[in-house]
Amino acid sequence: MRIKAKEILAIVVVTVTLLGLPFFVYLYDQTVIARRIQGADRVIELTGVHNVGVWTDQNVNGWNYWWQDIKPLPPLEINRGEEVLILLRSADVTHSFSIPQLKLGPVVVEAGHLEELRFTADRSGEFRYLCYRVCGVHHKDMKGELRVKGEGDEEADDLGGL
Amino acid sequence: MNGAAIPRIDLFAKFPWLKKLAKMRSLQFLLVFPNLVIFIFFFIAGIFGSPVGNSNIIITFIWILWWFLLITIMVPFLGRIWCTLCPLPFFGEWMQRGALIKVRSGEMAGGLRNRLYGLNKRWPKKLTNIWSQNFLFLCLATICAPLVTRPIVTVIVLGGLMIAAAVLALIYRMRTFCMYLCPVSGFLSLYSMTAMTGFRAKDLKVCQECKVKSCIRGSEEGWACPWFVYMGKLDRNNYCGLCTECVKSCPNDNITLYARPFSVDMNLKGYDEAFKAFIMLALAVVYSITLLGPWGIVKDWANVSEVGNLAGFGLYALAVWGLSLGIVPGLHSTATWFSRRWASAKEIPWKDYFLRFAYPLVPLGLIAWIAFSIPLIMINGAYILSTLSDPLGRGWDLFGTANVRWSPLFPGAVGYLQAGVLFLGLYFSVKATLKLAGEIFPEKGRVVVGALPHLLLQLVITILLLKFFIG
Numbered sequence: 001m002r003i004k005a006k007e008i009l010a011i012v013v014v015t016v017t018l019l020g021l022p023f024f025v026y027l028y029d030q031t032v033i034a035r036r037i038q039g040a041d042r043v044i045e046l047t048g049v050h051n052v053g054v055w056t057d058q059n060v061n062g063w064n065y066w067w068q069d070i071k072p073l074p075p076l077e078i079n080r081g082e083e084v085l086i087l088l089r090s091a092d093v094t095h096s097f098s099i100p101q102l103k104l105g106p107v108v109v110e111a112g113h114l115e116e117l118r119f120t121a122d123r124s125g126e127f128r129y130l131c132y133r134v135c136g137v138h139h140k141d142m143k144g145e146l147r148v149k150g151e152g153d154e155e156a157d158d159l160g161g162l
Numbered sequence: 163m164n165g166a167a168i169p170r171i172d173l174f175a176k177f178p179w180l181k182k183l184a185k186m187r188s189l190q191f192l193l194v195f196p197n198l199v200i201f202i203f204f205f206i207a208g209i210f211g212s213p214v215g216n217s218n219i220i221i222t223f224i225w226i227l228w229w230f231l232l233i234t235i236m237v238p239f240l241g242r243i244w245c246t247l248c249p250l251p252f253f254g255e256w257m258q259r260g261a262l263i264k265v266r267s268g269e270m271a272g273g274l275r276n277r278l279y280g281l282n283k284r285w286p287k288k289l290t291n292i293w294s295q296n297f298l299f300l301c302l303a304t305i306c307a308p309l310v311t312r313p314i315v316t317v318i319v320l321g322g323l324m325i326a327a328a329v330l331a332l333i334y335r336m337r338t339f340c341m342y343l344c345p346v347s348g349f350l351s352l353y354s355m356t357a358m359t360g361f362r363a364k365d366l367k368v369c370q371e372c373k374v375k376s377c378i379r380g381s382e383e384g385w386a387c388p389w390f391v392y393m394g395k396l397d398r399n400n401y402c403g404l405c406t407e408c409v410k411s412c413p414n415d416n417i418t419l420y421a422r423p424f425s426v427d428m429n430l431k432g433y434d435e436a437f438k439a440f441i442m443l444a445l446a447v448v449y450s451i452t453l454l455g456p457w458g459i460v461k462d463w464a465n466v467s468e469v470g471n472l473a474g475f476g477l478y479a480l481a482v483w484g485l486s487l488g489i490v491p492g493l494h495s496t497a498t499w500f501s502r503r504w505a506s507a508k509e510i511p512w513k514d515y516f517l518r519f520a521y522p523l524v525p526l527g528l529i530a531w532i533a534f535s536i537p538l539i540m541i542n543g544a545y546i547l548s549t550l551s552d553p554l555g556r557g558w559d560l561f562g563t564a565n566v567r568w569s570p571l572f573p574g575a576v577g578y579l580q581a582g583v584l585f586l587g588l589y590f591s592v593k594a595t596l597k598l599a600g601e602i603f604p605e606k607g608r609v610v611v612g613a614l615p616h617l618l619l620q621l622v623i624t625i626l627l628l629k630f631f632i633g
Binding site: 021089 | 206263549552564
């Protein structure tokens with residue numbers, strides 16, 4: 001191939017690859033998530049962040065871990081009868097996710113791994129989710145509320161947690 | 163290689179396909195571009211992936227795998243081969259040359275026969291040394307804990323270097339950034355002296371009689387050496403980036419790749435290079451204590467971004483800089499003083515003597531770094547497998563290894579391997595010391611007493627490293 005043609009080809013390859021690479025990474029990432037969430041009526045993505053002691057639905061990554069204002073979640077609300085999938089990540093240390101009143105978990109959540117918890121919300125009420133593994137000084141703060149709405153709302157026993 | 167006395171094999175003569183490859187116009191692009199794509203992917207992973215180092219490919223592949231391959235295989239066998247592949251100057255060089263593959267020829271100021279964009283200024287003469295690289299490398303070494311564990315810090319540093327290379331390419335000539343600023347280039351320049359390959363002119367007389375000097379001035383066939391090297395005078399690997407432009411442009415087919423024994427370039431030419439040797443040796447000690455040692459307090463001091471102990475970090479920084487610029491050079495100076503006195507070598511200028519016997523710290527330092535890198539790969543290598551399949555730590559599993567859990571590889575053998583490698587380093591530094599002493603002292607007695615203080619220093623350093631590496 002003549003040098004001029006090689007040069008043009010090189011420019012095209014560089015441009016297409018560098019512009020396309022972020023797009024393909026994003027697309028593949030979405031494909032991975034889409035495969036995981038098949039069959040679920042409701043998907044909740046949670047990330048455990050030990051240095052502020054929260055489970056958050058915010059996207060925590062290499063860029064924003066240090067400066068993003070990560071706030072505790074308001075109560076999660078789902079409907080009775082829904083097939084729920086909770087996707088779990090850790091932004092730092094190993095956590096463990098559990099909803100003891102629903103006898104769900106604990107699911108160990110290590111950094112760099114995507115774990116999941118699938119269940120059918122067959123009881124109405126307010127339930128507590130929490131971190132079931134001592135993960136740091138803010139471990140006791142890593143809890144939140146899950147509300148299952150539907151007929152025959154029940155008061156959930158507060159079983160507390162670790 | 164200092165003349166025909168050093169045994170060497172002409173690899174281009176032995177393997178003609180290698181010569182054909184080196185002459186290929188698109189070789190550099192074919193080597194660098196895939197590397198660039200990998201780097202950009204690493205940047206994406208560092209920004210959008212897991213903030214945890216061992217779950218992010220940018221940390222595991224750069225600070226474990228690349229570092230291990232660089233220091234253990236690339237440098238000792240192939241010198242500055244990383245510079246051939248390095249993507250950091252890609253954009254700068256593209257803008258400067260206005261081309262990715264082809265050569266743009268034409269007359270330019272300074273005798274260049276290639277057309278370059280940009281201001282093409284000369285780097286200030288006072289800075290045409292590696293002191294800036296020494297300084298920058300020490301700056302990076304000071305923040306090594308967050309650098310090698312936090313993806314975003316690696317993104318910022320490497321991204322910053324890439325931007326700096328691009329900006330400098332538009333202001334200064336050729337690869338000024340690589341020559342005088344790149345921290346990686348700094349230690350590659352020093353340790354490539356030990357490498358078992360290197361480009362050289364086949365016949366220096368041909369270079370002397372050459373009227374065109376295409377290697378340094380460029381031609382229609384090749385760019386002027388981006389490293390400002392004239393092949394007729396190249397006698398060390400230090401500043402040859404193995405870019406193969408001289409192979410392409412030489413009108414006399416007078417450039418070849420030689421294979422040669424380990425550690426034969428023995429001539430340090432300035433205090434900047436000697437201090438590079440001191441810095442690298444000091445850092446081998448510092449890193450063995452900080453990253454591999456059992457002293458949690460030192461890790462906490464170094465890990466200022468997490469722990470926030472500024473006073474401790476200050477102590478740590480003082481230790482890094484003090485050891486590199488004060489203690490190790492001081493020990494070498496002391497050994498030099500005694501050596502010069504015992505060997506009655508006052509007629510040899512202090513600087514020449516100091517630089518001559520600083521060289522043995524080069525193979526010693528390189529091999530100390532190899533010993534440091536062994537546990538990196540054997541203890542942390544499992545993370546390479548997991549991040550290969552899940553590079554961003556977001557639940558991918560590209561190759562089925564995402565769930566490979568951490569497990570050290572033959573941990574019981576690490577200490578033995580490190581000890582063996584350290585003694586190998588001592589062997590090469592002793593060998594170099596005796597050879598260098600033999601070159602200036604005709605009497606055997608003077609060789610021994612002249613070498614003795616340096617040999618003792620090398621032994622003490624080896625024992626210290628043994629202590630820190632294996633307890």
